[in-house]
Amino acid sequence: MKPFLPFLLLPLVAAPSPRFAAEDKDVVQDFSKPLAAPWSVTSKTWKVEGGELRGTGDGALDYAGPLGPDFTLTFRAKTSEKANVEVKLYDETGAKELYTFAFLGKYHSVLDGVKSCILKGERFVNVDPKTWIYPGRTFDLEVRRAKGQHQMFVNGALGPFFVDEAPPGGTQFRLKILVSCEGKDDAVVIDDVKIVAKK
Amino acid sequence: MRAAVAIALTAAGCAATGARALPEPPDPPARTEWHAEPVFEKAWSANVVVYNHADASLALGPALALLQTQYDWLAEYTSSAPGRVIVHVGAQYPCGFSMSGADGGPPELFLQAGSIFDSQANYAHEMTHGFAFHWGALPHWFAESIADAAYADAEIALWKRRKEAPFLATFDRIDHRSYGLMRLRLRYGAGYFPRVFRLLEARKAERERALASGAPLETKNRFLLALLSEAAGEDLLPLFTREFGFDLRTRERQRGY
Numbered sequence: 023m024k025p026f027l028p029f030l031l032l033p034l035v036a037a038p039s040p041r042f043a044a045e046d047k048d049v050v051q052d053f054s055k056p057l058a059a060p061w062s063v064t065s066k067t068w069k070v071e072g073g074e075l076r077g078t079g080d081g082a083l084d085y086a087g088p089l090g091p092d093f094t095l096t097f098r099a100k101t102s103e104k105a106n107v108e109v110k111l112y113d114e115t116g117a118k119e120l121y122t123f124a125f126l127g128k129y130h131s132v133l134d135g136v137k138s139c140i141l142k143g144e145r146f147v148n149v150d151p152k153t154w155i156y157p158g159r160t161f162d163l164e165v166r167r168a169k170g171q172h173q174m175f176v177n178g179a180l181g182p183f184f185v186d187e188a189p190p191g192g193t194q195f196r197l198k199i200l201v202s203c204e205g206k207d208d209a210v211v212i213d214d215v216k217i218v219a220k221k
Numbered sequence: 222m223r224a225a226v227a228i229a230l231t232a233a234g235c236a237a238t239g240a241r242a243l244p245e246p247p248d249p250p251a252r253t254e255w256h257a258e259p260v261f262e263k264a265w266s267a268n269v270v271v272y273n274h275a276d277a278s279l280a281l282g283p284a285l286a287l288l289q290t291q292y293d294w295l296a297e298y299t300s301s302a303p304g305r306v307i308v309h310v311g312a313q314y315p316c317g318f319s320m321s322g323a324d325g326g327p328p329e330l331f332l333q334a335g336s337i338f339d340s341q342a343n344y345a346h347e348m349t350h351g352f353a354f355h356w357g358a359l360p361h362w363f364a365e366s367i368a369d370a371a372y373a374d375a376e377i378a379l380w381k382r383r384k385e386a387p388f389l390a391t392f393d394r395i396d397h398r399s400y401g402l403m404r405l406r407l408r409y410g411a412g413y414f415p416r417v418f419r420l421l422e423a424r425k426a427e428r429e430r431a432l433a434s435g436a437p438l439e440t441k442n443r444f445l446l447a448l449l450s451e452a453a454g455e456d457l458l459p460l461f462t463r464e465f466g467f468d469l470r471t472r473e474r475q476r477g478y
Contacts, residue, residue, distance in 0.1 A: 180476065
């Protein structure tokens with residue numbers, strides 16, 4: 023069986039990102055103001071309200087970059103029902119999906135459980151059964167990338183990790199935070215998104 | 222260390238030849254299927270007893286000398302030694318492993334016959350477990366990682382098969398099971414783990430309480446992190462929690478296990 027996450031959303035952004043160098047400074051999105059480029063959302067139900075990004079049902083927060091190859095992404099997420107939160111890393115055009123860092127909250131039939139995992143392209147490269155997310159709690163989620171090495175953390179605890187011996191070329195990337203819910207009315211909250219570039 | 226090898230060779234005993242410069246050590250109780258395997262030969266030196274369960278064609282002398290050399294180095298490295306270790310050599314073991322001694326007896330190592338003459342194959346790792354049993358019920362992450370550290374340091378300092386910088390670099394990747402403690406070895410140098418072990422020996426009463434088999438995992442982890450910090454000369458708790466994702470309440474296994 024081809025290992026894939028059936029809930030993954032297709033990349034919706036095909037327009038090329040601005041061609042300027044990935045800045046070597048931190049990026050903070052605390053949703054204190056309306057979203058502006060390079061930030062955007064893919065669902066009409068997802069809106070900035072009360073200093074948070076709130077929505078219902080599936081959606082994604084897109085950061086069109088530029089994002090350098092080495093970074094630490096942290097954010098907070100809460101869902102009212104079982105849901106999966108994924109961080110996807112794309113090439114600079116947004117057309118090619120490079121990695122998926124999936125914080126699962128729903129049962130996955132291939133993984134046979136609710137687990138966290140890393141995919142390179144469409145292939146699983148690491149799965150951790152000890153870290154997962156569940157409804158009603160705000161989770162501090164983190165993805166680190168440095169020199170082709172990737173780590174995921176849930177509330178500060180180490181989850182899956184992966185060293186890519188053949189990392190993709192390119193020095194600029196873009197990313198999305200996607201949430202896939204069980205129902206279209208399930209509430210989603212995302213807040214305090216921070217990208218710390220590797221100095 | 223070369224002198225120690227020579228002494229071990231000349232002082233070795235061997236049931237097969239009857240040359241018994243040292244009195245024959247007693248056999249351990251046959252408490253597992255591995256103990257119950259036939260013994261083709263038994264040999265011993267000052268601190269090591271070897272049982273050949275694998276094949277009559279194996280000559281135990283060279284392996285015994287190497288194991289005694291490993292023992293002598295490890296005794297200095299860890300600031301402690303159990304007095305004697307028992308080494309079983311078998312052809313059916315799925316991997317190298319070890320267990321604490323029965324009824325207060327010496328710790329027992331089980332090494333695979335196919336690599337018994339290769340001192341880089343589990344000698345330091347499994348013998349470190351044998352030396353560490355008396356420290357208490359160590360969490361898996363600590364027990365396995367100090368065994369990996371001892372292997373690395375033995376390769377560099379004792380057997381001299383590896384150069385320090387390039388060899389330690391092979392451990393410096395986040396998917397290595399001992400990434401955390403090997404980061405400390407890189408940061409604090411060759412004397413770091415001997416300092417940790419000296420502290421473990423010095424804090425006997427505290428150690429026995431904190432590392433008792435029924436002690437909470439968090440108690441064990443806090444004690445070990447305090448020791449690691451003291452040996453480092455700085456508080457390592459932020460490094461472990463923020464950098465390594467180490468949860469004091471739940472971390473029992475190594476990375477990836």
